Amino acid sequence: MTQPGIEISSGDAGYEARISGDWTLRHAAGLETKIATALKHSPDTTGKLNLAELDTLDTTGGLLLLRLLNAAGPDSLPDKLIDAKPNHQRLLTTICAALQQQSHPRRPQSRGVDKMFERTGSWVVDTWKQLRLLLHFVGIVVTTAIRNVLQPWRLRWTSLIYHMEHTGLDAVPIVSLLSFLVGGVIAFLGSTILRDFGAQIYTVELIGYAFFREFGVLLPAILLAGRSGSAFTAQIGSMKSNEELDALKTLGLDPIDVLVMPRVVALLIMLPLLSFGSMLMGLVGGGMVAALTLDISPGMFITRLYDNTSISHFWVGMSKAPIFAFMIAVVGCLEGFKVSGSAESVGQHTTSSVVQAIFLVLVADSMFALLFQQLGV
Numbered sequence: 001m002t003q004p005g006i007e008i009s010s011g012d013a014g015y016e017a018r019i020s021g022d023w024t025l026r027h028a029a030g031l032e033t034k035i036a037t038a039l040k041h042s043p044d045t046t047g048k049l050n051l052a053e054l055d056t057l058d059t060t061g062g063l064l065l066l067r068l069l070n071a072a073g074p075d076s077l078p079d080k081l082i083d084a085k086p087n088h089q090r091l092l093t094t095i096c097a098a099l100q101q102q103s104h105p106r107r108p109q110s111r112g113v114d115k116m117f118e119r120t121g122s123w124v125v126d127t128w129k130q131l132r133l134l135l136h137f138v139g140i141v142v143t144t145a146i147r148n149v150l151q152p153w154r155l156r157w158t159s160l161i162y163h164m165e166h167t168g169l170d171a172v173p174i175v176s177l178l179s180f181l182v183g184g185v186i187a188f189l190g191s192t193i194l195r196d197f198g199a200q201i202y203t204v205e206l207i208g209y210a211f212f213r214e215f216g217v218l219l220p221a222i223l224l225a226g227r228s229g230s231a232f233t234a235q236i237g238s239m240k241s242n243e244e245l246d247a248l249k250t251l252g253l254d255p256i257d258v259l260v261m262p263r264v265v266a267l268l269i270m271l272p273l274l275s276f277g278s279m280l281m282g283l284v285g286g287g288m289v290a291a292l293t294l295d296i297s298p299g300m301f302i303t304r305l306y307d308n309t310s311i312s313h314f315w316v317g318m319s320k321a322p323i324f325a326f327m328i329a330v331v332g333c334l335e336g337f338k339v340s341g342s343a344e345s346v347g348q349h350t351t352s353s354v355v356q357a358i359f360l361v362l363v364a365d366s367m368f369a370l371l372f373q374q375l376g377v
Contacts, residue, residue, distance in 0.1 A: 004030070005018075005021050006019055016048050016082070017050065017068050018052075024061050025059075028064065049081050054085070059095060062095040066099070163266035167224060167263075171223065171224065171228070175278055176278070179211070179216070184289040186286060187285070191203045200294050201304070204305055205305075208305050212314045216317050217320045225357035228267065232353070233332050233350045235336065236336025241343070279314070
């Protein structure tokens with residue numbers, strides 16, 4: 001074991017530090033004192049290291065040697081080393097690269113308008129990246145779905161039945177109750193407004209149009225986005241945190257086949273059924289309010305609804321259900337795959353899943369409304 005040494009000589013081109021002995025963790029305390037003393041007497045901003053007499057070097061010694069240099073990065077490091085052994089040069093280059101990667105210069109804080117534009121630009125870039133990732137994932141899911149249609153045995157039927165029960169059957173009470181209450185509210189508000197025009201009887205058509213075209217499918221979609229979409233994210237995110245996804249891949253199983261397709265197909269089947277039930281419960285709630293406040297008997301309510309409400313309104317609403325179901329399932333599964341591994345990440349992506357799914361459902365619904373208006377349906 002050789003005691004470490006350092007001799008610094010100054011010149012016109014800067015200083016040259018002649019390094020000798022063992023620069024290791026064992027001598028770190030003494031080396032820091034020697035370095036501080038040497039630099040105090042030779043405060044030049046640039047320098048070189050002569051490593052011809054350097055015997056042993058470890059990571060701690062490498063960090064101490066780099067204090068003597070002012071290298072901008074690993075690329076400029078070889079120009080500042082003299083007679084360095086290959087293994088010493090490689091170690092110093094690796095340490096220098098690691099330090100450069102970990103250093104994050106503090107950006108000057110923007111204020112006022114600059115900060116607003118900075119945050120807006122950041123949001124636009126993040127939104128664009130998320131949209132590209134979503135479209136890529138949709139392509140993967142569609143490709144897998146086509147393969148499952150051609151090879152039905154690839155679909156996990158047990159998992160499909162489980163998710164149909166969890167996303168559909170278990171959601172019937174809350175969807176029915178909410179639709180019943182909203183139907184009653186629409187009937188009450190409609191009758192209140194139409195009373196001024198002596199047209200309270202048209203409350204029946206208002207309830208029918210509202211639930212057949214919009215609320216019958218929109219209410220279950222929003223509830224499933226918060227209930228099932230978040231569950232998809234949490235389940236897949238927890239599996240990723242526990243490295244279960246890596247285990248599936250090790251076993252030769254495709255996570256899209258095993259985890260995503262049963263959830264997507266389950267929502268595609270159950271959301272139209274829930275939408276149908278929501279329409280019925282909305283009509284029941286509206287009919288009950290009409291019977292209690294407007295003296296419109298259930299028979300008159302059904303007759304007027306049958307005579308004055310076209311079946312096309314029902315199909316307009318039902319045509320939206322598969323689109324909404326696909327968006328909710330895809331967003332929920334994608335956010336689950338994006339979990340980084342911590343419990344905090346699971347919570348963040350679960351919240352993001354709900355927000356994105358509801359936002360996409362509302363945007364798609366507004367686009368459908370404009371489309372059907374232009375088509376005259």
